[in-house]
Amino acid sequence: MIRVLLVDDEHLIRGAVAALLALEPDIDVVAQEADGPAALAAARALRPDVAVLDLEMPGMDGVALAEALAKELPETRTVIVTRHARPGVLRRALSVGVLGFVPKTAEAQSLADVVRQAHAGRRYVDPGLATEALLVGECPLTPRELDVLRASLAGAAVPAIARELHLSAGTVRNYLSSAMAKLDAGTRHEAARRAWELGWL
Amino acid sequence: MIRVLLVDDEHLIRGAVAALLALEPDIDVVAQEADGPAALAAARALRPDVAVLDLEMPGMDGVALAEALAKELPETRTVIVTRHARPGVLRRALSVGVLGFVPKTAEAQSLADVVRQAHAGRRYVDPGLATEALLVGECPLTPRELDVLRASLAGAAVPAIARELHLSAGTVRNYLSSAMAKLDAGTRHEAARRAWELGWL
């Protein structure tokens, strides 16, 4: 029997996925949680075999939660389920030890398979996702460029970013400009959006 | 037995919700479709009692699909399930005859209840959602302002918008400016985002 912890902030979806997994004779959903801290607490208490995490959650990032789980409970395998799979996020997830990575557009029945693979210690990444991540390649942005893009994504104005990072306004514009060139975007907002979509922020 | 058609572009989630509804003895999921046209075809062929639609779908808008269903198959009741419930969208959905409106954060077990309510011809709207929609009130934007915001949301530049709407560039900037004032946003992008979040686009 594979004991599973399910984490998703959307109650209805969480319950639905639990129902789906409950159909499998060898899988037992032992807990459902809605956020990172609660999930950590439940994991400590129950020591599940596999944790199935939704990536999009308010508050704690799904990857950060996976990292915390890996650190505290190395014997618990992790599977991440996500809506829009951003290549950079996949990369980060794998680097913190996540074993399974499945988009919500995958076949319904595949989730149980991935859980079994993870339980056996085998990696499974959606093939389409993996090739996309390979195609995109490494992030070409410098640390400073990532800084200004992150601030820009939150909607901050140039002077505010400059103050926050202790830079001059011109310098901030420069980083934004070079980031825009690398992402071939016409505006800072577009650049920030693309960088986010690629999972680089 | 309530015969249900399930429409959601995310395969895994669709299967999970189907599993959830299948637990109910009086509900039978007779078909699952991934997009608007396929859903319409299935509905024509099977004449389900209730259609459960996800709002966020590529291509056809969930509300548009609900409207088409209501026109072609008035005896089929419609329930909409959504991630982020935008007030204006709720308004539009109700005006085209949607009976149920449930956010994905609702209790898992509530979906079956809403389906039963809809099947009986009764309306059910998530209470929190309804009050929010009331609080927000009517959209204060003029038709032209909505036009430019819509175009702006897609990322179009001012000259392009001007050509598309047969206006001068200055006029387009004007509409954007007044919309920004009404939504108290500092930039056109912020204004467009807020208008979208309120369901006005």
Next chain:
DNA sequence: TCGGGCCCATGACAAATGTCATGGTCATCG
């Protein structure tokens, strides 16, 4: 040690952006 890349900063300049004052049409209401 000698590039080369990254980081920081500046000034100048063209283009895009947001604001304002203004005027036109049209329906409503006193």
Next chain:
DNA sequence: CGATGACCATGACATTTGTCATGGGCCCGA
């Protein structure tokens, strides 16, 4: 009828934004 106000439209103006050229300091690898 005349006044009012909403909507539509334009052009002028100052500010912001993105680009470019330039230069100095720093650290790492060849």
